[in-house]
Amino acid sequence: xxxxxxxxxxxxxxxxxxxxxxxxxHRIALGLGGGATAEPWAFEPLVPFTVSWQATACRLVxxxxxxxxxxxxxxxxxxxxxxxxxxxxCLHLSDAKHHAGFAAxxxxxxxxxxxxxxxxxxxxxIDVVHPEERVSAAxxxxxxxxxRQPVVVRNAAGAHFTSDTAAWRLPALAAKFPDRQFxxxxxxxxxxxxxxxxxxxxxxxxxxxxxxxxxxxxFEWQVPPDLLRNSGTPDFFEEDYLEAVLTPDxxxxxxxxxxxxxxxxxxxxxDAAGFEHQWLVAGPAGSGSRFxxxxxxxxxxxxxxxxxxxxxxxxxxxxxxxxxxxxxxxPPGVPLxxxxxxxxxxxxxxxxxxxxxxxxxxxxxxxxxxxxAPPAPPSTAPLRWVEQRxxxxxxxxxxxxxxVVNLETSVAFTKNIVNRTNYRRAIxxxxxxxxxxxxxxxxxxxxxxxxxDDDSVHELLEQHCAAAxxxxxxxxxxx
Numbered sequence: 001x002x003x004x005x006x007x008x009x010x011x012x013x014x015x016x017x018x019x020x021x022x023x024x025x026h027r028i029a030l031g032l033g034g035g036a037t038a039e040p041w042a043f044e045p046l047v048p049f050t051v052s053w054q055a056t057a058c059r060l061v062x063x064x065x066x067x068x069x070x071x072x073x074x075x076x077x078x079x080x081x082x083x084x085x086x087x088x089x090c091l092h093l094s095d096a097k098h099h100a101g102f103a104a105x106x107x108x109x110x111x112x113x114x115x116x117x118x119x120x121x122x123x124x125x126i127d128v129v130h131p132e133e134r135v136s137a138a139x140x141x142x143x144x145x146x147x148r149q150p151v152v153v154r155n156a157a158g159a160h161f162t163s164d165t166a167a168w169r170l171p172a173l174a175a176k177f178p179d180r181q182f183x184x185x186x187x188x189x190x191x192x193x194x195x196x197x198x199x200x201x202x203x204x205x206x207x208x209x210x211x212x213x214x215x216x217x218x219f220e221w222q223v224p225p226d227l228l229r230n231s232g233t234p235d236f237f238e239e240d241y242l243e244a245v246l247t248p249d250x251x252x253x254x255x256x257x258x259x260x261x262x263x264x265x266x267x268x269x270x271d272a273a274g275f276e277h278q279w280l281v282a283g284p285a286g287s288g289s290r291f292x293x294x295x296x297x298x299x300x301x302x303x304x305x306x307x308x309x310x311x312x313x314x315x316x317x318x319x320x321x322x323x324x325x326x327x328x329x330x331p332p333g334v335p336l337x338x339x340x341x342x343x344x345x346x347x348x349x350x351x352x353x354x355x356x357x358x359x360x361x362x363x364x365x366x367x368x369x370x371x372x373a374p375p376a377p378p379s380t381a382p383l384r385w386v387e388q389r390x391x392x393x394x395x396x397x398x399x400x401x402x403x404v405v406n407l408e409t410s411v412a413f414t415k416n417i418v419n420r421t422n423y424r425r426a427i428x429x430x431x432x433x434x435x436x437x438x439x440x441x442x443x444x445x446x447x448x449x450x451x452x453d454d455d456s457v458h459e460l461l462e463q464h465c466a467a468a469x470x471x472x473x474x475x476x477x478x479x
Contacts, residue, residue, distance in 0.1 A: 017211050020053035025186065025193060027060050044183055047196040049206040105356060106285065109407060112360045113310055116385050121363040126313060126386045127151040131159070140236040145299070145421045148397040150313050150384060153236070157391040160234035161303045161413070165391070168227065168305035168411050170282060174204035177224060182280075184216040187290060188350060207284040207409055214350040215287040221276040223413070231413070234393060237301050241448075242277055242418040242426070245440035275437055278415040288351035288405035291331050296433075297425035298416035299398045304388050307410025310355065313384040316399030331383070331401050333358030351405040359383075398422040 028045045050056050115121050127144070129135050129151060135143075144151045157165055166172060178201035186194050196216065198206065203218055210216075233240070277298075291314070294300045317329035330336060330346050333354055337345045348354065387407075388394050396402055398421070418426045423445055430438035 017053050018213060020057050021212060023057045024053050024060060025189075025196070027057065028193065028196070044195045044197050045193055046181060047184075047198055047202075049198065049202050049209075051209060052211075105352060108356050108360060109310070109352070109405070112355060112363075113387055113407065115360075115363055116310075117387065121385075123363065123383050123385050126311075126384045128386070129153045131155055137235045137238065141239070144236075144395055144397065145419060148316070148399070148421070150386075150397060150400060150402075151395050152386050152388060153234075153393045153395070154389070155391045156234065156393045157303050157305060160232070160236070160393065162231040164230050165305050167230075168413070170204050170207065170306060170409060170411055173282070173411070174200050176226070180224070182218050182220045184218050187214055187217060203282070207282075210284065213286070214352070215284050217287045217289070218280070218282040220280040221278065223278060223280045227280070227413075234301065234303075236393075236395070237415075237417055239419040240417040241423055241441050241444050242298070242416065242437075245437065245444050246275065246277060275434055278413070280411075281414055282409075282411045283406050284409050285406050286352050287410075289403065290348035290351055291334050291346075291354065291401050291403040292348070293399060293401055294396065294416055296416075296429040297398045297422050298418055299422055300396045300414055300416050302388070302394045302396070302412050302414040304390055304392050304394075304410060304412045306390060307412075308390070308407040309388040309410055309412070310405050310407055311386050311388060311394060312355070312359070312403045313386075313396070314401035315382050316397075316401075318399070331403070348403070351403050354403060355405055398425065 024047070028047060048056060048059070050059055116123060116125070127149060129140075131154065135153075140151075143149065153160070162168070167176070179199050181197040181199055182203060183195050184198055184203065186196060198216070198218075203216075206216065233243070281302075288309070293316075312331075314331035315329075330344075331348075334346050334348045337347060339345050349357070386394065418441060423441060427438045427441055430441070
């Protein structure tokens with residue numbers, strides 16, 4: 001019996017892709033796959049992927065020993081084999097790494113999506129704007145930017161972003177940029193590397209063959225200019241002070257909604273300095289973004305070019321609809337840790353884990369099913385949700401927490417923005433970290449509203465510019 005148990009345990013360990021992935025990344029961090037670095041947290045090694053992490057690890061070790069071999073697809077279970085293993089109905093948040101991949105959880109995710117869509121969850125869907133409503137940019141500004149409410153605009157990519165949506169699909173990207181390296185986030189990593197690089201051809205293969213519980217998420221801020229060349233900014237987001245200072249040529253093009261809208265090959269000096277504000281995002285089913293707020297009090301818009309996403313939103317800390325739970329306005333189901341000298345640190349679980357171990361049991365059984373997840377406030381009332389479909393554009397106002405999981409292989413373009421509704425907070429948040437960008441926004445807004453009759457605007461700008469004067473050099477860059 002002990003021998004059989006040991007054999008079965010060996011088989012389980014041998015087939016555990018999460019362990020093999022850890023081995024691969026550890027080996028690469030040691031320099032066997034990408035070389036060492038003096039700054040390990042900035043280390044972004046190039047990662048190969050061959051059939052599975054198990055096969056990849058074996059090839060890395062063989063290569064380090066001077067042994068060269070051809071990849072063999074045989075020695076591993078497939079995603080479909082793993083899918084026959086039913087997951088428990090309520091899992092510890094830390095158990096995601098032991099899952100057999102998203103395929104085993106896909107049915108539960110579809111059940112959750114169906115419950116939400118059926119209106120029986122108790123959660124409110126965010127506002128939905130349909131093309132036939134013909135909402136103007138002015139109305140959109142008043143309702144959603146100034147009203148600070150998330151919204152989805154259905155089937156808007158073709159009319160408002162690009163007519164060539166097919167060029168953004170993963171197979172097309174792999175064909176056009178096969179050898180270009182893209183950064184991929186290792187979410188939840190507590191040691192380097194937290195970001196790795198894959199060629200697009202390798203990443204496309206990884207998406208098809210992986211069975212990770214939380215797959216690597218492609219997140220590229222240096223979006224290929226070829227993709228952006230035929231793309232435009234939706235007119236709902238044309239007022240963007242951040243875009244104006246990072247791409248000053250756009251400010252001289254007028255207010256036409258058919259302008260290029262996004263930065264192309266000739267990057268502005270502020271942009272070239274490494275300020276990230278737009279991204280190409282791609283990942284397989286099960287990948288996604290953990291609960292977070294967009295940085296520096298920026299708002300964001302996200303256009304989905306391929307796939308489906310499930311979003312959940314939680315109001316800002318200063319929103320009166322959020323319960324006073326003593327947790328600094330952190331979404332329910334997100335554990336907190338009090339660290340002396342650092343305050344409260346939140347530790348959001350993988351997005352798919354939060355959806356399935358916190359949200360699903362509670363809306364399925366009305367908060368009566370025993371669950372081993374960390375305790376959380378019983379009310380989900382402030383939570384909002386939406387299913388984003390191919391062609392939809394989601395708007396996230398500044399300060400809103402949001403969590404996203406891909407229900408299918410997905411490709412999106414997302415961009416952070418600053419306008420009349422959030423520039424004051426954005427300037428304050430940017431100043432300690434990106435003083436030049438903050439100063440450029442001040443200068444832009446000052447000139448934009450120079451003839452304004454709003455005394456409060458002038459008073460605020462005078463205070464900002466007194467605290468951090470706008471240099472002639474910055475003014476020359478912006479205008």
